[in-house]
Amino acid sequence: MASLxxxxxxxxxGSKGDISGKVVALYFSAHWCPPCRAFTPALKQFYxxxxEGGQEVEIIFVSADKTEADFKEYFHNEHGDWLAVDFSAAAEREKLSKQFGVSGIPSLIVVDSNGKAADSIDARKDVASARSPEDAAQAFVAWKKAAGDWRETAGTVLGGTSASAVPAAGDAAALRAARLAALEKRS
Incomplete structure (x- = not known):
C-alpha cells in the first residue's frame, strides 16, 4: 500500500489536498448509513x-457510497472542510478499508507516523464525548502523541543517537537532517 x-x-x-505535517484521521462513512449521518455533524464540530484553535489536523473521508452523486452530495453538504479520497479511486478506498480492518461504519481511525492505526486511540469515542473546544483540544493532544509526531517529542533521541548528537529543538533544518539520516541508517 502506498503512503497516505x-x-x-x-x-x-476539487483541488488537490495535502496532509503534510498534520495529524491524520481516516473517516470511513457513507450517506446511506444512519449512524454515519448522526456522527458526521459531531465530527464536523470537533474538526x-x-x-479554529490552530491545530494541524486533517480528516480524510473514505467513502463507502455506491455512486459518485451520493458521495458528492454527502461530502459537499454535510461534511467539514476536510479532504476525501477521490471517489474515482475505488481501488485505493477498498485497500484502505482492508488495511485498517474496517468492518463497520462509521469508523474514525487516527493514523500513526508509520501509516498504521494508532491502537491506543478510540477516535470516534473522543469525538462523541467532546462537549467543548477544550475537550476537543484535550483529545487532540492524545491523538498527536499516538500519531508519534517526532516534532512534538522534546528530549527524545532521533534515530538512536546519543543525546549530545541531537540538534537543538528550535533548529528545524538540523532536526530534519538528523531524522533523514536516521531513516537512511534503517534502510
Missing amino acids: ASLPLVKKD ESLK
Missing part, C-alpha cells in the same frame, strides 16, 4: 474546533 500522502486526495472545490 500519495493517495488522490481532493478538497470540496472545526481544532482548526
Whole structure:
C-alpha cells in the first residue's frame, strides 16, 4: 500500500489536498448509513474546533457510497472542510478499508507516523464525548502523541543517537537532517 500522502486526495472545490505535517484521521462513512449521518455533524464540530484553535489536523473521508452523486452530495453538504479520497479511486478506498480492518461504519481511525492505526486511540469515542473546544483540544493532544509526531517529542533521541548528537529543538533544518539520516541508517 502506498503512503497516505500519495493517495488522490481532493478538497470540496476539487483541488488537490495535502496532509503534510498534520495529524491524520481516516473517516470511513457513507450517506446511506444512519449512524454515519448522526456522527458526521459531531465530527464536523470537533474538526472545526481544532482548526479554529490552530491545530494541524486533517480528516480524510473514505467513502463507502455506491455512486459518485451520493458521495458528492454527502461530502459537499454535510461534511467539514476536510479532504476525501477521490471517489474515482475505488481501488485505493477498498485497500484502505482492508488495511485498517474496517468492518463497520462509521469508523474514525487516527493514523500513526508509520501509516498504521494508532491502537491506543478510540477516535470516534473522543469525538462523541467532546462537549467543548477544550475537550476537543484535550483529545487532540492524545491523538498527536499516538500519531508519534517526532516534532512534538522534546528530549527524545532521533534515530538512536546519543543525546549530545541531537540538534537543538528550535533548529528545524538540523532536526530534519538528523531524522533523514536516521531513516537512511534503517534502510
